[in-house]
Amino acid sequence: MVISKKGSALTAVVHLTVLFLVVMWTIPTAGLFISSIRDKDQLSTSGWWTALSTSEQRLVERAASPESQTQENGLWVIRGNVLGDSEGEVTRFGSSSLKPEDFAAGETAELRRGIRLQVMANGDYEISSETEMQGRRGQRIFYTAEVPPRFTLDNYREVLGAEGLGKSFINSLTVTIPATIIPILIAAFAAYALAWMKFPGRGLLIAAVVGLLVVPLQMSLIPLLKSYNVIGEFFGVGAKTYVGIWLAHTGFGLPLAIYLLRNYIAGLPGEIIESARVDGASDFDIFRKIILPLSFPALASFAIFQFLWVWNDLLIAMVFLGNNEDQLVMTGQLRELLGSRGGNWEILTASAFITIIIPLCVFFGLQRYLVRGLLAGSVK
Incomplete structure (x- = not known):
């Protein structure tokens, strides 16, 4: 009990x-x-x-130009509404950025040259003067308003309607799919060899793979790029191509892939492999007909991690592809939408949800294999 x-x-x-x-x-x-x-x-x-409560906002609106003024009862008048089509209630207003809350809604502000400004709580404003007002631009009206919560899809429309987004989406798929498949193929062969084939130095190779897991990505980017440029010149392959970024992602993903797959393959029943060898099967036949089908959970687990990593990558794409519009990936394109100083940062939230659509589909499609693949080889 x-x-x-x-x-x-x-x-x-x-x-x-x-x-x-x-x-x-x-x-x-x-x-x-x-x-x-x-x-x-x-x-x-x-x-x-x-988001669900009324918020206080300090805004500025430019009144209609003097060209729209009309004469009423001996006064020249300009009328309008600072809120436009939006809902809200004006609480205070002012005529300059230094004193944006000088007057309460409904009061009359005395401006220069005998001009008077009045802003009501519902946003209606009236600018009046005894003499005809001159100028081409309207008076700026600073006001504080209590605005009810507003929800809109404008952020999504701005992102989805951005020029070049469709091309960058295709570019991301062009980078991500090969950069996920290539390391899986290489790592599967290497993992089988390290798990079931006996050869000198196998233990050192396993230790080297484990050690490479802790090497920071940023430390190897520039040496790898220089090596690729030298090799590319020798074979006539130009820089800033998809081949370079495929190889880069393959190199960075191989240590985890080999470690994960090797643990899984080493945990498979040895009797199956020994029986296949007795029946005359070669190592390639064993790998192709026995190891690969049984290792699908581990392969799917690594595919999820590699796909998510490559799809969300920006650093490697900038180094190996650059900012060429024809080869700009999704993360790079969304960064361009923010502007050089991040002025359009509000679209980041919509961009985040747009970019996770494909990774979510991959994750939910392979999630049942994720835990099985990660725990493989941890127990006997």
Whole structure:
């Protein structure tokens, strides 16, 4: 009975811990999605957790030009609404950026040259003067408004309607698919050799593979690029091509692939392989007819990791492909949409959800093999 109570308590702790981790991972994702469908003005002034509440915004609107003024009761008048088609309630207003909240809604502000400005709570404004107003540009009106929550798909429309996005999507697939398949093919052969073929130095090779797992990617980028340029000149292959980025992603992905597949293949029943050898099967036949079908969970696990890594990559794409419009990948294209100073940062949230559509399809298509492949070889 004591053991049962301890087991129940431990199970409850495990469940609560898992629930806590799920919530901690879900909250940022939910915040990202909510931000992606919010109005960009509200997104820039308040956090996503305030999306359902009224927000206070300090805005500026230019009134109609003096060309639209009319004469009423001996006064020259310009009328309009600072809110336009938007909903909200003006609380304060001003005529300069230094004093944007000088007057409450409904009050009359005395401007230069005898011009008066009045802004009502519903956004209606009236500019009046005893003499005809001159100039080509309208008066700037600074105002503070209580704005109800607004949700829109404009951020998604801006991203999806961007020029070159379709081409960059094809470029990302062109980079990602070969960069996922090539290391899987190479690593599968190497993993079988390290698991079941006996040859001198096998232990050192396994140790080298494990050691390469901790080598920082950034340390090897420039030497690898220089080596590729030298080899490319020798064979007549130009720089900034897809071949270079395929080879780069293959090199960076091979250590994890070999380590993962080797652990799985080494855990397969040896009796099956010995029986095949007794029947006269070669190592290639064993690999092709026995190892590959049984290793599909591990192959799928690595395919998920490699696909996600390559699809979301920007650094390697910039180094090996550059910023050429014809070869710009999705992450590079979305970075260009932000502008040189990140002025359009509000579309980042919509861009994030657009870029994860393909990885999500890959993940959910292969997720049942993920845990099996990761745990392979951990127990006997």
